Amino acid sequence: MLYTRIIQDIEEQIDKGRLKPGGRLPSIRSLSDQLACSRNTVLKAYEELEKKHLVYSVAKSGYYVVEAPMERRTGTGTNDVIDFLSAGPDKAVIPYREFQHCLNQAIETYREDMFTYSDTLGLPSLRTELARHLRDLQVFAPPSRLAVVSGSQQALHLLVSLPFPNGRRGICVEQPTHPAMVESLRQQGVPVHGIEITGAGLDLDRLERLFRDEDIKLFYTVSRFHNPTGYSYTNAEKRRIVELAEKHDVYLIEDDYMGDLDSDAKQDPMFAYEPSGRVIYTKSFSKVMLPGIRLGLAVLPDFLLGPFEAAKFASDLHSPVLTQGALEIYLRNGLFAAHIQRMRSLYRRKALLLQEACRKHLPASASFSGALSGFYSTIGLPSPLQASQLIEYLKPKNVLVDNARKMFLPEWARDNLLRLSVSQVEEARIEEGIHRIAEGIRELLGSRTRVRFI
Ligand SMILES: Cc1ncc(COP(=O)(O)O)c(C=O)c1O
Incomplete structure (x- = not known):
């Protein structure tokens, strides 16, 4: 059919760069004359290209080429890099198309709302819808206690400096912890106390001593799939942490950023043990969906609703209506629930492969913290090997890993911990990546030994 040939021809010209972004397509009249076909045939082809978002039309002017999406711009050539560094979701399972439909629908549904400023705490x-969704995670709270935020990071950042009824200022954090929280604490200059967390959890007696003896307003804790260790507290540990917080009048921020990935329905969030306000629960949609939509939520105690709303208002007035509307449609229609099932099994498989590979290849002098799902885990390097050395060594070998140094408070800093994220590594390449890391450890330790003996 002639009209499909027109489409193919224009697509090819765009791909080969003969038609550039912003460039004008031949007018309908000139192309129909040239091809000796009807104007309707050309019009139909142009409309089809518009539906594919390859061109756009300007009234009384013509059709123009849209800038190509990233994969068409950069090509999809094979990539030899094994990337344990990137911490976004697995690109192969991102619900991109489905979310695009929800966005289109949200533009229609929320057209009026986009012309005005919207509610500071969210649509x-x-x-x-979020209150309903949270029930699946054992978080029971009315919509009035929920704040929609521009990524859960915004909630964390705002909570750091808000006043709490205990009148204290200090914040306690696991060490290491989520690096953007470390940065937020540094920027806001609040007094900070660290407590060590490893692949085996933390010392609860030490936590109690900190709560009892120091000026601690709140304890920020990543209760499941901790960043960077991957550790998830047991129910008994979570219950004990909540008891200690109540006993010593400390508040908790429970960062459950990846809670959706937990396939064990018996695992409770800390919030479930004290839902009346001692535990502030935060959740992200970045790791399990799309980081670019910048949406998260916080479940707040009544006493914080006013101050939090004022802080959020001062920060960005409200989160974008378009992505909020799309998320609502995505949740309401069961797309999120179906997507999460796929994500759980994918990340569980990846975590198992990673565990197996570490067991098989890492030298006994290295330690590995990996959990059964989530994205993150750490490799502790044998002394005197430094993470920065190994990272540089691995780059030309096409393996990227992160240095966990930025996940420590300055007084806790150490340079012997690697953070690995499996989210963007293909399953088939996990073992190869760990093998190269293990080789690097042996090689660098060996060469150091040789240097010492010469
Ligand atoms: C533990 C943890 N909490 C919160 C966040 C922030 O997530 P969001 O993208 O929702 O702001 C991250 C992001 O990496 C994280 O690792």
Whole structure:
């Protein structure tokens, strides 16, 4: 059919760069004359290209080429890099197309709302939907206690400096911890106390001593799939932490950023043990969906609703209506629930492969913290090997890993911990990546030994 040939021809010209972004397509009249076909045939082809978002039309002017999406711009050539550094979700399972439909629908549904400023704590209909969704995670709270935020990071950042009824200022954090929290604490200059967390958890007696003896307003804790260790607290540990917080009048921020990935329905969030306000629960949609939508939520105690709303208002007035609307549609239609099932099994498989590979290849002098799901885990390097040395060594070998140094408070800093994220590593390449890391450890330790003996 002639009209499909026109489409193919224009697509090819765009791909080969003969038609550039912003460039104008031949007018409908000139192309129909040239091909000796009807104007309707050309029009139909142009409209089809517009539906594919390859061109756009300007009234009384013509059709123009849209800038190509990333994969068409950069090509999809094979990539030899094994990337344990990137911490976004697995690109192969991102619900991109489905979310695109929800965005299109949200533009229609929320057209009016986009012409005005919206509610600071989020679209009421989304908050209702989120309250329903949270019940699956054992978090029971009315929509009125929920705040929609521009990524859960925004909630963390705002909570750091808000006043709490205990009148204290200090914040306690696991060491290491989520690096953007470390940065937020540094920027806001609040007094900070660290407590060590490893692949075996933390010392709860030490936590109690900190709560009892120091000026601690709140304890920020990543209760499941901890960043960077991957550790998840047991229910008994979570219950004990909540008891200690109540006993010593400390508040908790429970960062459950990847809680959706937990396939063990018996695992409770800390919030479930004290839902009345001692535990502030935060959740992200970045790791399990799309980081670019910048949406998260916080479940707040009543006493914080006013101050939090004022802080959020001062920060960005409200989160974008378009992505809020799309998320609401995505949740309401069961797309999120179906997507999460796929994600759980994918990340569980990846975590198992990673565990197996570490067991098989890492030298006994290295330690590995990996959990059964989530993205993150750490490799502790044998002394005197430094993470920065190994990272540089691995780059030309096409393996990327992160240095966990930035996940420590300055007084806790250490340079012998690697953070690995499996989210963007293909399953088939996990073992190869760990093998190269293990080789690097042996090689660098060996060469150091040789240097010492010469
Ligand atoms: C533990 C943890 N909490 C919160 C966040 C922030 O997530 P969001 O993208 O929702 O702001 C991250 C991001 O990496 C994280 O690792």
